Amino acid sequence: MSPLWRDEVGAFIGPGKLVLSRMRRGLHGACVAQHFVPVLESAAGDWSQARALLANELADPRWRDAHLRVVVADAWVRYALVPASEALATAGERLQHARLVLAQLYGESMERWDVALSDAGGIGSHVAAAMPAALIAAIRGLHSGSAQVTAIQPQLIAAFNAWSWRLPPSGGWFVTIEQGSLSAAHFTARGWDRVHSVRIGREWSAELRRLRTFGRLALGSASDESVFVDAPLWLRRFAGPDADGLVWLEGQQTGAGTLDTLVELKSQYA
Numbered sequence: 001m002s003p004l005w006r007d008e009v010g011a012f013i014g015p016g017k018l019v020l021s022r023m024r025r026g027l028h029g030a031c032v033a034q035h036f037v038p039v040l041e042s043a044a045g046d047w048s049q050a051r052a053l054l055a056n057e058l059a060d061p062r063w064r065d066a067h068l069r070v071v072v073a074d075a076w077v078r079y080a081l082v083p084a085s086e087a088l089a090t091a092g093e094r095l096q097h098a099r100l101v102l103a104q105l106y107g108e109s110m111e112r113w114d115v116a117l118s119d120a121g122g123i124g125s126h127v128a129a130a131m132p133a134a135l136i137a138a139i140r141g142l143h144s145g146s147a148q149v150t151a152i153q154p155q156l157i158a159a160f161n162a163w164s165w166r167l168p169p170s171g172g173w174f175v176t177i178e179q180g181s182l183s184a185a186h187f188t189a190r191g192w193d194r195v196h197s198v199r200i201g202r203e204w205s206a207e208l209r210r211l212r213t214f215g216r217l218a219l220g221s222a223s224d225e226s227v228f229v230d231a232p233l234w235l236r237r238f239a240g241p242d243a244d245g246l247v248w249l250e251g252q253q254t255g256a257g258t259l260d261t262l263v264e265l266k267s268q269y270a
Contacts, residue, residue, distance in 0.1 A: 006025060006065065006066055006067055007022055007023060007024055007025055007032075007065070007066040007067070008022070008023045008025065008066055008067045008068075008069060008150075008258045009021070009022050009023075009058075009063045009066045009067070009068050009069070009258075010022075010023070010069050010070075010071070010258040010259065010261065010262035011054055011057075011068065011069070011070045011071070011262075012070075012071045012073070012155075012262055012263075012265075012266040013047070013050045013051065013054055013070060013071070013072055013073065013139075014039070014050065014072075014073030014075060014076075014155075014178055014179060014180075014266075015039060015041070015042070015046075015047075015050065015073060015075050015076075015179050015180045016038065016039055016041070016178070016179035016180070017036060017037065017038055017039055017179070017266070017269055018036070018037040018038075018039055018050055018053050018054055018057065019034075019035070019036050019037075019262065019265050019266045019269055020033075020034065020035045020036075020037075020057060020063060021033065021034045021035075021258070021261050021262050021265055022034075022062060022063060022066060023257065023258045023261060029257075031261050033062045033063075034265055035057065035062070036265075036269040037053050037057060039053060044075075044180070044199075045075075045076065045132075047076055047132065047135050047138075051135065051138050051139065054070075054139075054142065055142055058142060066148075067148055067150045068142070068148060068149045068150060069150060069151045069152075069153070069258050069259065069262075070139050070149065070151070070152045070153070071152075071153050071154070071155055071158045071259075071262060071263075071266075072131055072135070072139075072152060072153070072154055072155060073155050073178050073179075073180070073181065074154060074155040074156055074176065074178060074180075074181035074182075074183045074197055075178065075179070075180035075181040075199070076131060076132060076135060077129055077130065077131050077154040077155065077156070077181075077183075077197065078102055078105075078106055078113065078129070078130040078131075078197065079127065079128065079129055079130075079154075079156065079183065079195045079196075079197045080098065080101045080102045080105050080127075080128045080130075080195070081125050081126075081127060081128075081192065081193070081194065081195050082094075082097065082098045082101050082117070082125060082126050082127070082128045083124060083125050084124045084125055084126060085097065094117060094126070095115055095117065098115050098117055098126070098128035099113075099115055099130075101128065102115065102128055102130050110130060112132065112133055112134070113130040113131065113132060113133055114130065114131050114132070114133040114136040115128055115129070115130045116128070116129055116130075118157055119191075125191070125192075125193070127157070127185075127192055127195060129154045129156075129157060131152075131154060136152060139152055140152070153259075155176055155178060155181075155183065156176055156183040156185060156195075156197070158259055158262075158263060159174075159176040159230045159263050160174050160176075160185060160187075161259060162259050162260045162262075162263035162264075163228065163230055163249050163263070166228065166247075166249055167187065167228055168226075169189050170188075170189065170225075171186070171187055171188040171189060171225060172186075172187065172218065172225040172226045172227065172228060173185070173186050173187075173214065173218055173225060173226070173227040173228065174187060174227075174228050174230070175211065175214070175227055175228070175229045175230070175231075176229075176230040176231070177200075177207065177229065177230070177231040177232070177235065178232075178266075179202075180199060180200065181197065181198070181199060181200060182197070182198050182200050182207060182210070183195075183196065183197040183198075184196045184197075184214070204235060204238065208235075208238070208239055211227065211229065211239075211244075211246060212244040212245075212246065214227050214245075215227045215244040215245030215246040216244055216245055218245050225245075226245050226246070226247050227245055227246050227247065228247045228249055229246055229247065229248050229249060230249050230263065230267065231248065231267065232267050232268075232269075233250065233267055233268055236248040236250065250267070
């Protein structure tokens with residue numbers, strides 16, 4: 001089979017769950033397999049069990065002979081908006097600058113983190129995303145079942161891209177929630193101009209209060225913005241009908257690609 005027509009497997013890997021989907025390529029592309037695996041709770045920042053489960057699952061015939069796109073939960077990601085500088089002439093210099101910005105924000109060395117720059121930032125800035133270098137190496141080292149890793153993306157960026165068709169060009173807040181993390185990006189017609197990521201606990205009523213406060217602040221702004229929320233389905237139902245400026249993202253993805261399907265599937269599983 002030509003590599004261009006090879007199926008693509010999407011995998012979301014996080015502290016509480018592993019979600020996989022397989023997209024058939026070709027003129028009639030479709031999701032032909034999906035699977036959910038719970039991940040037992042472990043120490044904060046420990047991704048070893050989730051990675052081991054992913055390696056075990058990839059040995060299953062359902063995921064063989066395919067490209068592999070992995071989305072990493074924000075519990076294991078650090079974000080920063082990095083101003084562009086004409087003094088930084090090379091990609092290496094820009095990455096080093098991003099590492100310094102991240103280190104200042106999070107108060108820790110970035111030596112053990114893999115840092116990438118995205119063009120999602122507005123004019124004159126970039127979004128830096130840092131993931132544990134050991135985790136990235138472990139994912140890239142997966143060869144079970146002839147799955148070939150072609151992309152590794154952090155949750156916030158992957159979810160934002162998947163839901164972009166639902167977001168207004170005028171701007172607003174995009175928030176994605178998973179076990180252990182809440183990440184938010186403020187977007188405008190020119191790109192992102194703010195990004196935040198916080199660690200959260202299991203007290204979901206407290207997180208809903210945080211979201212609703214966020215929504216009311218957005219509604220009270222001069223631009224009358226809304227907060228678009230990518231979250232587990234059960235949390236949306238738990239929230240009830242009181243909107244408070246929140247727009248819960250759900251429904252059929254129009255793109256029907258690997259990323260669109262995976263982001264929708266991860267929200268269906270607790």
